[in-house]
Amino acid sequence: MTPPAVRFEGVSKRFPGVVALSDVTLDIARGSCHALCGENGAGKSTLGKMLAGIHAPDTGRMFVNGAEVRFTSPRDALAAGVGMVHQELSLCENMSVAENLCLSDIPRRGGFVAGEAMEQRAREMLALIGADLDVSQRVGELPIARRQIVQIAAAVGSGARVLVFDEPTSSLSQADAERLYELIARLRGDGVTCIYVSHRMPEVFHLCDTITVLRDGAVVGTKSAAELDESAVVQMMIGRALGVNAVREGVRGGEERLRVEGLTAPGKFEDVSFSLHAGEIVGLAGLVGAGRSEIAAALFGLDRHSQGHIYIDGKDVDIRTPAHAIRLGLGLVPEDRKRQALVPLETSVRNASLAVLTRLTRLTWVRRRAERTMVDEYFRRLRVKPAAAAAPIASLSGGTQQKVVLARWLAAQSRVLILDEPTRGVDVGAKAEIHALIAEVAASGTAVLLISSELPELLALSMRIFTVRGGRIVGRLERSEASEESLLRQMAGIA
Amino acid sequence: MRDYARRLAGSQETGLVAVLFAATMALTLLAGSHLDRASGISINNFWNSHTLVQTATDASFFAIMAIGATMVIIAGGIDLSVGSIYALSGVGMALALRGTAPASGGAALATGLTTALGIGLLCGFLNGVLVVGLRVHPFIITLGTMWILRGIAFVATKAESILVPASLTSITKASLGLGGGLFPVPMLAMLALALIGTIYLARTVMGRHIFAFGGNPEASRYAGLSPARIQIGVFVVSGLTAGLAAFLGASFYGSASSGDAQGYELYVIASAVVGGASLTGGKGSALGATLGALLIVLIRQSIRTLHFDQNYEWIVIGCAIIIAVVVDRWTMSMTQRRFNFGTGRSA
Ligand SMILES: Nc1ncnc2c1ncn2[C@@H]1O[C@H](COP(=O)(O)OP(=O)(O)OP(=O)(O)O)[C@@H](O)[C@H]1O
Ligand SMILES: [Mg+2]
Numbered sequence: 001m002t003p004p005a006v007r008f009e010g011v012s013k014r015f016p017g018v019v020a021l022s023d024v025t026l027d028i029a030r031g032s033c034h035a036l037c038g039e040n041g042a043g044k045s046t047l048g049k050m051l052a053g054i055h056a057p058d059t060g061r062m063f064v065n066g067a068e069v070r071f072t073s074p075r076d077a078l079a080a081g082v083g084m085v086h087q088e089l090s091l092c093e094n095m096s097v098a099e100n101l102c103l104s105d106i107p108r109r110g111g112f113v114a115g116e117a118m119e120q121r122a123r124e125m126l127a128l129i130g131a132d133l134d135v136s137q138r139v140g141e142l143p144i145a146r147r148q149i150v151q152i153a154a155a156v157g158s159g160a161r162v163l164v165f166d167e168p169t170s171s172l173s174q175a176d177a178e179r180l181y182e183l184i185a186r187l188r189g190d191g192v193t194c195i196y197v198s199h200r201m202p203e204v205f206h207l208c209d210t211i212t213v214l215r216d217g218a219v220v221g222t223k224s225a226a227e228l229d230e231s232a233v234v235q236m237m238i239g240r241a242l243g244v245n246a247v248r249e250g251v252r253g254g255e256e257r258l259r260v261e262g263l264t265a266p267g268k269f270e271d272v273s274f275s276l277h278a279g280e281i282v283g284l285a286g287l288v289g290a291g292r293s294e295i296a297a298a299l300f301g302l303d304r305h306s307q308g309h310i311y312i313d314g315k316d317v318d319i320r321t322p323a324h325a326i327r328l329g330l331g332l333v334p335e336d337r338k339r340q341a342l343v344p345l346e347t348s349v350r351n352a353s354l355a356v357l358t359r360l361t362r363l364t365w366v367r368r369r370a371e372r373t374m375v376d377e378y379f380r381r382l383r384v385k386p387a388a389a390a391a392p393i394a395s396l397s398g399g400t401q402q403k404v405v406l407a408r409w410l411a412a413q414s415r416v417l418i419l420d421e422p423t424r425g426v427d428v429g430a431k432a433e434i435h436a437l438i439a440e441v442a443a444s445g446t447a448v449l450l451i452s453s454e455l456p457e458l459l460a461l462s463m464r465i466f467t468v469r470g471g472r473i474v475g476r477l478e479r480s481e482a483s484e485e486s487l488l489r490q491m492a493g494i495a
Numbered sequence: 496m497r498d499y500a501r502r503l504a505g506s507q508e509t510g511l512v513a514v515l516f517a518a519t520m521a522l523t524l525l526a527g528s529h530l531d532r533a534s535g536i537s538i539n540n541f542w543n544s545h546t547l548v549q550t551a552t553d554a555s556f557f558a559i560m561a562i563g564a565t566m567v568i569i570a571g572g573i574d575l576s577v578g579s580i581y582a583l584s585g586v587g588m589a590l591a592l593r594g595t596a597p598a599s600g601g602a603a604l605a606t607g608l609t610t611a612l613g614i615g616l617l618c619g620f621l622n623g624v625l626v627v628g629l630r631v632h633p634f635i636i637t638l639g640t641m642w643i644l645r646g647i648a649f650v651a652t653k654a655e656s657i658l659v660p661a662s663l664t665s666i667t668k669a670s671l672g673l674g675g676g677l678f679p680v681p682m683l684a685m686l687a688l689a690l691i692g693t694i695y696l697a698r699t700v701m702g703r704h705i706f707a708f709g710g711n712p713e714a715s716r717y718a719g720l721s722p723a724r725i726q727i728g729v730f731v732v733s734g735l736t737a738g739l740a741a742f743l744g745a746s747f748y749g750s751a752s753s754g755d756a757q758g759y760e761l762y763v764i765a766s767a768v769v770g771g772a773s774l775t776g777g778k779g780s781a782l783g784a785t786l787g788a789l790l791i792v793l794i795r796q797s798i799r800t801l802h803f804d805q806n807y808e809w810i811v812i813g814c815a816i817i818i819a820v821v822v823d824r825w826t827m828s829m830t831q832r833r834f835n836f837g838t839g840r841s842a
Contacts, residue, residue, distance in 0.1 A: 054717065075719035090717050092710035094777035095703075103707055103718040106700045113698055154718070 003066030005030040005162055005193035006051060011060030013046055013217075015395065018387060020046040021217045023060070028162075028210075030065075033184060033194040035204045035225070038214035038237055039427040040399030041385060044197045045087050047214070048164040051195070052084035053077030064162065078104060083160030085152050087167045087197070087398045087425065088338055093140030098122035100139050101154050125157030129183050144171050144336050145288035152180065156187070163187065164195045167398070169203060170425045171335075173288040173453055174488070181207060199399070199427050200454075201230040213237055238429045254278030256314065257447035258416045260299070263308035268294040269471035272308070276416060276447040281438065283462030284451045285487045291471040292451045293335045296418045299449075300332040301325040312416070326355065331414030333405055333422050335451075341405045344394035348384065349375045351393050352407040378407035381437060383430050398425040406434060410441065417441065420451045435461060455484045469493055510823065511770065511786040518793055526800050541800050548677045550796045551789070552747075555685035556581075556740045557759050558788035561766035562692040563736030565784040566729045568767050569696070571709040571776025572633035574730065576622060577737045578759035579644035584614040584741035585751035586648045589657035600662035607663055611742035612735055618644055619734020623727030633730075641760065648753035656752035659745050667746040681743045685785060688736070692781025705729060709776030765812070766791060769819040791815070 006028040013021040021043045028034045036044045049055045050062065053071030062069050064080050071077045077084075091100050098119045099106070107117040122135040131149045139147060148171050155163060165184075169177040184194055184207055198204050204211065205225055212222040213236040220236045258276040263269070269291035276282055284292045298306040301319040310317055312328050319325050322332070334340035343351055352375045353360060360371045379389060382403040388396050393404060402425050409417060419438065423431045438461060442448045452458050458465055465482050467475035467490040475490035519542075526541035540546070560577045567574045588611040597603040618640070625636045668678045696702040708715045708725045716722055745751035768774065769790055770783025794815055798808050 052717075073719070073721070074717050075721070078719050084717075086717065090711065090714035092707045092714050092777070094710035095707055099703060099707070100714075103703075103715065103720065105719075106703055108700050111699045111701065113700055113703055 002030060003063070004028055005032075005065060006195070007063040007066075008047070008050075009061045009063070011047075011050065011057045011062065013043075013050065013055060013058050017391065019217050021050075021057075024214075024217075024219055026212055026219060026222065028193060028195060030193055031188060031191050032210055033188055033196055033208045035208035035211040036195060036197045036214060037199075037204065037211060037233055038220075039383075039429060040403070040425075041388070041397040042214040042237075042427075043217040044214055045166050045397060046217075048084055048166050048195060048197060051077065051082055051162070051164055053082070075104075078158055078160070081159070081161040082164070083155040083158045083162070084164040085155045085166060085168050087170075089144070089147050089151060089336075091139045091147055091150060094138070096136050096138055097126075097133055097142070097150055098135040100150055101125050101135070101157060103154075104158065121157075125153045129153050129156055130179050143289050143293075145173055145176060148172055149176065152183075156183070160192070162193045162195070164197070166197045167199065167425055168196075169198065169200065171288075171421070171453075174455070175287065175492075177203070199425065199431070201233065201428065204233070205230065215239065234428050237427070254280065254445065254447075257312065258299075258449075259309075259311040259314075261309040261311070263295070263298060263306060263310065265294060265298055265303050265306040268303070269298075269468070272468075272473055274466060274473065274476075276449060278415075278445045278447055279442055280464070281442045281448040281450055281462050283458040283465040284449065284468055285455065285458055285465055285491055286468035287491050288453060290468045290491070292468050293420055294471075295468070296332060296334075296420050296449070296451060299325070299418060300330055326412070326414075329415035330418065331355070331409040331412050331416070332418045333409050333420055335420040335424075337401055337405050337424075341408075342393050342401060345392050347391060348379070348389050348393050348396065348400075348404045351404050352378065352411060355408050355412045374411055375407060378410050379403075381433060382407055383433060399427055399430065402426050403430060403434075406437075410437060414446060416447045416449070418449045418451070421453065422450070423452075423454070423457065455487055458487070459484065467491055508771070508780065508782050508786060511783060511790065511819075514819075515786060515790055515793065518790070518797070522793070522797050522800060541796075544673075544675070544677060546796070546800070548673075548679055548682060550792055551682040551685070552678065553796070554788045554792035555681035556744045556756075557762045558685045558766060558785045559688050559740040559743070560733075560737050560759065561763045561770070561784040561788050562688050562781045563733035564763045565692075565767040565770065565772050565779045565781060566696065566705055567633065567733045568764070568772045568774060569709045569776060569779040570705045570725055570729045571712065572626065572726065572729065573637065573764065573774065574622065574633065574733045575637040575760045575764075576618065576641040576644055577733060577763050578756040579641045579648070580615055580618040580734050580737035581741040581744070581756035581759060582751075582753050583618065583644045583648040584611040584738040585745040585755050586652050586657060586753055587611065587614040588742060589659050589745055589751040590651065592660055592663070593657060597660070597662075600666055603660050603663045604666055607659070607746060608742055611745075612738045615734040615736070615738020615741065616731055617734070618737070619731040620727065622734065623730035626730065627723045627726050633726075645753060645757075652753050654753060656750050658750050661749070663746040664749045667743055678747070681747060684739070684743060688739070689782050689785040692784075696781055701725075701728065706777055709778070711777075762788070762791065765816050769816055771823055787819070790819070 004027040008024050008026045011021060011024045038044050046055060050057055053074040053076050069080055101122040102118050107114040107121060119135050126133055129152055131153060133146060139150060152168060168180060187194060196208055209225050210222060211225050211228055211233060213220040213233060215237060254277045256275055257278050261273050263272040272295055286292045297303050301321045301324050310319060317328060349372060353371045357366060360367050384400060384403050388400055393401055406422055423434055426434060438448060450462055459482060463479050465477050466473050467487060469491060523539055523542040526539055528537045528539045531538050564574050564577055588607045591606055591610040592603060595606055597606050622637055622640055626633050667680050669680055670677055671679055673679060704720050704725050708720060708722065712722060766787035767779060767784045770780065770787030772779030791812055794811055795808055798805060
């Protein structure tokens, strides 16, 4: 019998204050696609990072192809044929796509960089995953979905025989995700072993043959995908069945909160007009790069070159800074939490209260107890573990970070709330809770603009759905008229 | 082609060269002239070979250090100890020369250069190892070594100034056929180092790693780069350039003391920053640092040439630093907008 491609034997890992993994024993069969499922903070990323040489296990042993390995750096893991697509984007934004792709092994002539060879290799790596990007472009100029593609290309192109994908599709468009599925199928055909972490159940069942569920750092069980269905996995993950959260209807016909007329930002979007009423959730569908996030940024005073009219509560306003936007009652949960939302070394509580501190002060003193009470309420509802509250946010799992950002803007009680991919990287249980919260916020009279690349999410929550393509609104559907298919057609521009 | 134009227009150096050029022109016009007694020809007070070479020589000592320090800054660190490394290397070399009393100029050159560079290398290595080993921010570590190293120089010399043999001075003060009291060696060394530094940063793999690490240390580590090697590497380079500057300085002026180069670290950092380095890492250039140093010295020189009150020097330099950085960012965003406009989206 051939040994498993990867074997974890009694692996444990603790971080200050938390046990991330305890006594995990797990075999990953060669050539399989093995899913890791679990709630936010269950330890999925930590397990992957051990295999990729970023963390060393405290106790226990790891085997790759039957041979015991002790990685002390990612370099060791790469040498042993293990690559990883990380959950958080980890690229050098000041450097080009080619440089990022070849970073671990820059082609050289003597000690010098062979520029042509590097670009050539980068193009080949991108071609390998069926992507087409300008390799000389600076990564910092790329939208988040393109950066994710760069990251996938870097891991796949390293020639690894074992690949860990940590929520690779959480910031990809549907089309790019499909291409990734094909890629994974192709890789498996070549005998590459994949470990796949995702909160999206349909893709887990589509791609993976074996599923391991983790809870609080321990293995709950490993089963073949054929023996399981979505609800069984969810039950294993959260230890109970997922209650059906009836999404409450918002109140239609509230007064107008936000009206946008002819909003234009040169090169980003053009002539965008719509209105948003109190109690209403309006969805923005579109492919990544269609201009949805740019519209959100302009509304929030982040684009100084936008023209057109914005009315809030009927008043023509000229929003120049986010501070101004917040004073007018706007809130924005941004797309890229790491860059646009988090203060990494501060605790979750302080991150969550950042936008409402003025409301919590008395003569510039922060009333710490009031702060804690307010934040705890949202943390409880978002199922953020109490231990996470006082921890620096950089040390928390990706999904937990997202919940904290959401808590920040829910706490701000904005009158117009813009949500840009609000459930990115959030586990299924919490996602249902977040959906319920969004509906509740709307029912209480807030106007919500929801940007999401997950069509089921848009369809479940929105009362109207606008489709953005090439920087223009190209479709407006009532919920009753909208379906995944009709939206996909509009998004892609197929009549 | 467009790519090239974009890079040229967007590069900090182009702007700096323009500013330097404009400043030189203005200074030449405003400087007035005097009659040369020997030949009876009217000579511009600034635009004459003597003042120009003198200005470049003044700049060369800390420009050389700025080239090394820029690499530390690109890697996301900072080196406050360069002035102290300069002092320690200078007195170390002077003491070694006094102890060995080399007979020939060649022997003096060999001994002087090895000790100065050796001490610089060791100090830089010490900085790097402390930063990596203790996991303390470079600002703190080099703030500490800044005092420690100068203290060692002070103790070693008992605060005396130590003479450097004249045979060595005659080498660094060689006229190389220019004659007329012109000493171009430090200036040439600066130019050579600017060239080497530029090639090193732009073309070598190690240079690329420095940029990557400064841009995103975590991503670099994930990509398998060795943070320790990069950090120690840049501090060693910074120490070496300080050692080289000390060698040139001490032999040029004929003596070394523990008080040399006091406050140079700020000139050095200012040069790097004016030259386009970002203190958050990931950005900067060797040529830029050199041009930055030249600009600072030019400002100093203009105050002298135009007979302004010397006391204003610091105020003017301070303003220049801030203006340079603001203008840099402004031109960057201008060029970016110009070239991104209308290219549309790729998705
Ligand atoms: N570098 C770190 N320092 C301290 N604690 C950490 C660190 N990395 C992870 N943890 C903790 O370890 C636990 C497991 O985190 P991990 O990132 O593996 O979760 P996850 O299963 O990937 O969750 P998600 O679905 O949200 O990505 C969490 O409690 C997290 O706070
Ligand atoms: Mg994770």
